[in-house]
Amino acid sequence: MSFRYAKTALTGAVVLSLLISLFANRLNSYWLIIGYNIGINLILAVSLNLINGYTGQFSLGHAGFMAVGAYTAATITNRFGDLNFVAANGIFFVALLAGGLAAAMAGLLVGLPTLRLKGDYLAIVTLGFGEIIRVILQNMNAVGGARGLSVMHGWTNFFWVFGLAAVTVYVVTALVNSTYGRGFIAVRDDEVAAEAMGINTTKYKVTAFVVGAFFAGIAGGLYGHAIQFLTPSGFGFMLSITYVVMVILGGMGNTAGVIIAAVLLTLLPEGLRLLADVQHLPGIAAERPLHWIGDTRMIIYSLLLIGLMLTRPQGLFRFQRQSR
């Protein structure tokens, strides 16, 4: 993604999300939630792209960081009753930040000891950390344990979701395009050579983990205040895999591609659901002729994944080779 217009794009996106949020209450709640999901998934995929795509570290624990952020933010806002508009949004912002910071701490905890690991080992350890976070949450009675936690306030709105999504995209793009940030790409391309050139690979890997986890935590907070109910089992490793798939389909280390993939993959299950509900097709007498899609849409999803990997392993949206 070209960085030249990034600040203009950032301002534009924030203003646009503010404008949309003014009209959001005209939308029906089904489409509203899908809209929130698009923005939240976008934050998660773009932040994971910093770890998996730009820095070349394979993390399978993003849902764990998201869970830390979601629970932290919800615990904070649940302490407050009904507040006026300004106070509510102020508290919400602080809670989101706190969720992000808590997740960043978790990222630091994961990043520090696992630096010595590479590739598959790192993948399985991050997966393990995600599962450990889930099991710990399941055993924490203060946040409801396995029964789940109700989030009292539905404070998530278009402005927060897409404003923060724009900030995420901006920060990640600015980071990897800065002089400092070339180090991430150096670590990905050849760790040994990067180390020999005097790059502190350890520091870069931890930075990637911490920044990625921070935004995952923020996305978790947004998610919690949109859905208003959290269960530990909702943050299993299947969810992490969803974000990894978005990053891979978008093309690792290609922010624009990852954004498109996040939007498409959020809409895909909804699209298949709509197709399954089609009442009539021209020329076919049967009612709901596509109802079988409803039962098989996850099979279709997995087949699409396998097919895409077999035909376009470099990602769906990478059309030119990156210069090396």
Added chain:
Amino acid sequence: MTEFLQQLINGLAFGSILALIALGYTMVYGILRFINFAHGDVFMLGAFAGFYLAPRIAAVLPLPSIGGGLVVLVAAMAICAVLGVVIERFAYRPLRKQPRLTVLITAIGVSLFLEYTGQFAFGAAPKKFPQILPVYPIARVGGLSLDSNQIIVFVVTIILLLALRFVVLRTKIGAAMRAVSYNPEAAALMGVNTDVVISFTFALGSALAAAAGILWAINYPAIDPLMGILPGLKAFVAAVLGGIGNLPGAALGGVIIGITETFVSGYISSTYRDAIAFAVLILILLVKPSGLLGKKEVEKV
């Protein structure tokens, strides 16, 4: 003391099953260097193969009986062996030259495909696995209970481990497997047909997973299409713990994870049991990243 012995027996039985699954992970990793995420689902399909075969075999042979049970076991192993070869042929072989990450994602895709197809074809609700073996109580001293099903797990596991050891160390295809795992290019130059060896490895690993599935279903008779996820992950952890690519290591890792998990859930808290395997893994990797029996690999520039 009886409780300790009981936990030890339960842990060994659970660990033996994990060991059988872990062997499949470690063999594939030894040769192709990628995590076959779909392996846990082959384990699930092994149990379901047994579930659907049992009534058909009962029409010919008496069930539950030792002979009939063995036929179910062998038939499920054969079905999953074929399935493993098919998965490798269509999903992994076209990606042989691609980065390992691509293959890993494809493996996740295959895993999802098997799980969701399982939910579609078998139904998502748990099914009761039929009794295929007669159950005899062996010992019931104080609080200790040991029945023939647990003995069967130990016996079958030991026989399969010895058979695997024989195949890998004493046969021509076993020598070829070791050669390919040591250096695929050199092995190919020496006239080893790597495609055949890789197919054979998948067949072997999947058959062991199917055996584990049947043994699991005998001891914990509720089976469902998602039953393979957690045992699969834990077995992978066991393989890493023992040193991935190392066969005795995988068996040892399986037993260690099985016993640790059973003891922790028995003596400390059962709600933390699913986190134990990962905690052990992280500790081991911090101290000895190559695993208990693994060799240290030095990266060359």
